[in-house]
Each structure stands twice: as C-alpha cells, then as structure tokens.
Amino acid sequence: MAISANLEKVLDKAYQDKSLEEILDAPVEALAGVSAGGGKLIRDALGVKTIGELGRNKYFIAAQALAALKDAK
Template identity: 65%
Template structure:
C-alpha cells in the first residue's frame, strides 16, 4: 500500500523531496531544527549519525514507549 506524507516541516529544504530510502540515510542535521552542532553532540553522545540510526536507537525507542504509556493514561 503506497503511503504519502508531507515531510516539509520535518526536514531541511534540501531533503524534502528526496525518497525515504535516502532520507533514512541522511545525517541527523537534515532534520528541521537540528543544527550541525547538535548533530555532532548526538553523534558524540550516542554514536548516532543518520536519521535511521536515530529512529532505531534503543534510547529513543525507550523514551517514546515511556511517553506513549504516560499519554495513554
């Protein structure tokens, strides 16, 4: 089933029209609001270099699960 999403608010302009396969391998700084400096800090702290690595990070998955459980109350 094809899926469509407007990524304009989530990504820097240069990545907005790229295919998802390319976006998932893009640097964390491609996310709107994430500076090169912040991306470097994430890399130094967690070893995360790409959007895909960030989304699959066990730290972020655990945080998301905790937030979801809290919001479900």
C-alpha cells in the first residue's frame, strides 16, 4: 500500500523528496528547525545521529507517551 505525506513542514528542503529510508538515515539536522549546532548537542547528549535513531530513542518515546496520556484526559 502506497502512503504519501506532506513533509514540507517537518524536513529541510533538501530532504523533502527523499525516500523514507533516506530520511530515517539522514542527520537530525534534516528536520526543519534543527540547526547544525542543535544536531551536535543532540549527538553529544544522547548519542543520536539520525532521524531514525531520534524517533526510536527511549527518552523521546517515554516523553511522547506521557504527553499523550496527559492529552487524553
């Protein structure tokens, strides 16, 4: 099943036409609003280098789950 999504608001322009695999392998700086300096801070603090690693990071998953619980009230 083909899935499409508008990625203009979440990715830098250079990554908007990439495959999902390429996006997940891209550095976190490929996310719109994450600067090179911000990407370095994320790498240094959490050891996260790619968008895929960021999405699978246990701290981000836990924070997302807690926020969803709060929002579900």
